[in-house]
Amino acid sequence: MILSIESSCDDSSIAITRIEDKKLLFHKKISQDEEHAKYGGVVPELAARLHAITLPKILEETQPYFEALKAIAVTNEPGLSVSLVEGVSMAKALSVALHLPLLGINHLKGHICSLFIEEETRFPMDVLLVSGGHTQLLHVKSLEQIELLATTMDDSFGESFDKVGKMLGLPYPAGAIIETYAQKGDAKCFDFTIPLQGTSSSMLAFSYSGLKNQVRLCIEAQERMDEQILCDICASFQRVAVAHLMQKIKKAYQARKVEHFGVVGGASANLYLRGELERFCASKKAQLYTAKMAFCSDNAAMIGRCGVEAYQKGVFVSLEELKVRSSSK
Numbered sequence: 001m002i003l004s005i006e007s008s009c010d011d012s013s014i015a016i017t018r019i020e021d022k023k024l025l026f027h028k029k030i031s032q033d034e035e036h037a038k039y040g041g042v043v044p045e046l047a048a049r050l051h052a053i054t055l056p057k058i059l060e061e062t063q064p065y066f067e068a069l070k071a072i073a074v075t076n077e078p079g080l081s082v083s084l085v086e087g088v089s090m091a092k093a094l095s096v097a098l099h100l101p102l103l104g105i106n107h108l109k110g111h112i113c114s115l116f117i118e119e120e121t122r123f124p125m126d127v128l129l130v131s132g133g134h135t136q137l138l139h140v141k142s143l144e145q146i147e148l149l150a151t152t153m154d155d156s157f158g159e160s161f162d163k164v165g166k167m168l169g170l171p172y173p174a175g176a177i178i179e180t181y182a183q184k185g186d187a188k189c190f191d192f193t194i195p196l197q198g199t200s201s202s203m204l205a206f207s208y209s210g211l212k213n214q215v216r217l218c219i220e221a222q223e224r225m226d227e228q229i230l231c232d233i234c235a236s237f238q239r240v241a242v243a244h245l246m247q248k249i250k251k252a253y254q255a256r257k258v259e260h261f262g263v264v265g266g267a268s269a270n271l272y273l274r275g276e277l278e279r280f281c282a283s284k285k286a287q288l289y290t291a292k293m294a295f296c297s298d299n300a301a302m303i304g305r306c307g308v309e310a311y312q313k314g315v316f317v318s319l320e321e322l323k324v325r326s327s328s329k
């Protein structure tokens with residue numbers, strides 16, 4: 001079995017995954033959302049202090065598995081350094097105390113593995129990663145060979161939901177809340193412009209800061225803000241944010257083949273986005289892969305699943321080699 005730890009941002013999570021059949025035997029996650037909501041976003045220092053309290057509590061529950069462990073897997077990049085350090089320190093201490101090898105796991109590869117919890121991996125696959133920190137379109141030949149097809153020039157998809165939410169006075173993280181309000185709104189009410197159209201339409205990249213500013217101006221122009229206007233702004237913003245993703249995805253696959261398409265990351269829980277991706281995949285006769293809702297946002301189950309792959313390839317790291325990096329290598 002592999003014990004995995006995730007603490008790259010504001011979720012403390014530990015999982016136990018059986019190596020032979022990839023079965024998830026234990027998984028627990030404690031979210032810090034409520035604590036950070038008071039400040040309108042993640043406060044790194046607070047996140048680190050909370051990890052130091054919650055990770056040991058979850059670890060206590062995994063004691064019955066200790067004797068059967070073969071390795072410790074931990075997210076060591078990318079993420080908030082002070083948060084990553086908490087998980088990595090715990091992993092190193094466990095490695096020393098239980099005489100177990102260490103596996104350093106890239107958080108983004110972890111998200112890709114959220115598609116394969118309790119299942120075999122299936123590569124090659126094209127993957128859209130939409131989270132609070134990333135908006136990437138990837139061609140994944142294997143976990144070692146990942147081609148970046150497009151990334152964001154500024155804000156990420158999830159981050160734009162959080163920032164629009166903040167402007168509307170909604171708590172952090174706002175993604176799921178905006179989606180709920182959007183379901184009751186008129187998505188055509190406000191005619192926001194889809195980013196990076198026109199002259200730069202040949203560019204394969206994403207951008208969300210312009211859309212965020214359009215929404216800000218729209219909010220400022222409202223004489224009053226009642227629930228219906230709030231819902232209409234959320235619906236119009238979500239429509240355009242997703243339309244931008246879809247325009248660039250369609251562009252990317254004009255000349256490329258796509259057979260298997262996965263969507264991962266916290267914002268992949270968005271049902272409107274999933275619906276649009278379903279339509280795109282149907283038009284290309286491609287298969288759409290989604291993670292279970294519980295494994296879209298940050299969790300240790302995906303890190304454990306990635307850990308099984310790393311364990312089977314024997315890519316262990318020493319105490320000295322296992323370093324925290326805020327960005328990917």
Ligand code: KG4
Pocket residue numbers: 009130131132133134157158159161162173174175176177179265266267268269270271296297298
């Ligand atoms: O993957 P994740 O848990 O953390 C990062 O690695 O960043 O993603 C969190 C992000 C937040 O920005 C959150 O607002 C967004 O995912 N999110 C959503 C939805 N659920 C979460 N965005 C849009 N629609 C949702 N339903």
Ligand code: ZN
Pocket residue numbers: 107111131132265266297298
């Ligand atoms: Zn993440």
